[in-house]
Amino acid sequence: MNPSARFSCFAGCDEHYALDEVVYRCRRCGALLDVTHDLDALRARSAAAWIDLFDRRWMRTAWPYGSGVWGKLEWVYPGIAHDSIVSFAEGGSNLLRADRYGRSIGVEDLWVKQCGNSHTGSFKDLGMTVLVSAVREMVRRGRGVRAVACASTGDTSAALAAYCAAAGVPALVLLPRDKVSVAQLLQPLANGATVLSLDTDFDGCMRVVKQITDDGSIYLANSMNSLRIEGQKTVAIEIVQQLDWSVPDWVVIPGGNLGNIYALGRGFQMMKDLGLIARMPRLCVAQAARANPLYRAFKSGWDRYEPITAQRTAASAIQIGDPVSIDRAIRVLKATDGVVEEASEDELSDAVARADRTGMYNCPHTGVALAAVEKLARAGTIERGQRVVVVSTAHGLKFTEFKRAYHTGALDGATARHDNRPIELPADVDAVRRALDARL
């Protein structure tokens, strides 16, 4: 067995490039690229044998297979030298049963894939380990790059900075000023990246970084780069693996630039092509109502897509009006009988607060997905008894300003119905007793 992979044109041109080439789009038609695998070579191992192999590697020590991403190395970047791999043991995040919250919203079989429980606190680590490892592989094969760059709403930049720091490669990140959390700004600063804070939004940063990386000497790390998709698609495989190789009925994911929904679809499709699963789940992209270009396209019956100017939302990582992977997302949703749902600031923050009351600690993007589940369940689109997995994309601790605004009743566009504040008292036992009696 000799698995191999290459870039191929998403739109179907007969164009293919090696994975160590600096190329993001089809040179003939300009479409994005897919990483395509030699499935026949992978079929030399049976579905049962892949399952056995993946289970034996899961969360163990042998380098680099203990990483959730690199445990699936042959499906991700076959042939990469182990020495090129830059890994923080990403992946393998917990899939938690959201029992009490699920029952409260009438979805009894609800699970949350905690992708934020990762090195830099978001699912972006899954893609970035592949991209930065690929850069090291390029350097090893004699193709140097001066730096790796990305535009970001805060999580891509944190991941890029950390993996580049581990690899000893210069990182350059472009952030929209005042539109990322304090934690997200500090992460790349601490990891020594060059941080450019621009007076624009994410879409504006994206336009600049595309031009900066134009001549190929600076490598582009945004999700239009399909190498990231290869790492992120392992979330689909992990979900199925953690459900003892069974397929949920629904997977709900918050979407902005829409690379992750495409990755999810690719992961499920690859498992189906190789016989590990027999059917696809239905997929749902959840968008903030203030940044909902995909939702609008869905509502038009996939008739019309128009970029919009995204408005400020607490779900800042998905505040994107002109998603680069729009065509990819629409293709995946059509293929999986998928839907798009939206959530207002009030709906997303209320869902976060109620879910937090059951012990979770959700980021606002996860709140968008939870609100979408609630709406789909109310509408009967998600049927009673169906198994639903929500992809939680980042750790709540990165979004302290959001939590504080909610719990002090100061969150824009939202009414705090489940706010909770500290009771400030003198250090006096009687005063404490009185306060407890009033509360319990």
Ligand SMILES: *Cc1c(COP(=O)(O)O)cnc(C)c1O
């Ligand atoms: C990047 C990100 C998203 C959106 O992912 P896309 O691939 O851009 O759709 C959602 N949530 C969080 C926390 C993110 O960092």
Ligand SMILES: [Zn+2]
């Ligand atoms: Zn093409």
